[in-house]
Amino acid sequence: MSPTEQLQRREVDPDRELPHAQPAGFTTSTDLIDPARVASDMGDLATRVRHLMALQRQQVLQLPLGGSFFDVVVTASGPQAYAVMAVLDGIQHTGNERADACGPVIEDPQRSWLLWLVPPGTSEQWGPHRYASCLGRPHQLALPAMTAVEPPGPFWLRPCRSDRLVPPASLHELLNQFQPGPAPHETLLGSALSTIS
Secondary structure (H helix, E strand, O other), X not given: OOOOOOOOOOOOOOOOOOOOOOOOOOOOOOOOOOHHHOOHHHOOHHHHHHHHHHHHOOOOEEEEOEOOOEEEEEEEOOHHHHHHHHHHHHHHOOOOOOOXXXXXXXXXXXXXXXXXXXXXXXXXXXXXXXXXXXXXXXXXXXXXXXXXXXXXXXXXXXXXXXXXXXXXXXXXXXXXHHOOOOOOOHHHHHHHHHHOO
16 A cells, blocks of 8 residues: 555444453552652643643643743844844744744833843843843743734744743843833833733
């Protein structure tokens, strides 16, 4: 049979008599798992799975910053910030992939902010910056649905991809070079991130 040849459809009588099956039997296990043997990052696995399922159902998702996800750098939006993104697109672009390669960026048009998702731990090394604030733990970020790619509301200006985040060293340098508007104040920022959607 060739790979393109279709299999013949088998007709099945919906009224046929089915053989009797034994009831399913379940046994209770007495095994106990020692909490010390569970990996430290598995404690909130169920919560993370629920979050990812919500995102797939096109719902807003709230994730903790840091850990194994990402930190966030927040800048003003506008022409200078878009110029930074265009340069990062060129830096991150490889091969025949899409041109919007800089890494995930969310735009919040209501607050005129760009949120750059950077590797976890960036906030510990970022330091004071005139044009950006960087936050990690213990803050949370509300991510827009993956299908939100234009206003109204926060949207993905650059897509969330599994193979990259925005490179923080290049971002830091380019923000100094292009100088996008004033950075949001860190205290205000921390309280607003979880309500961004």
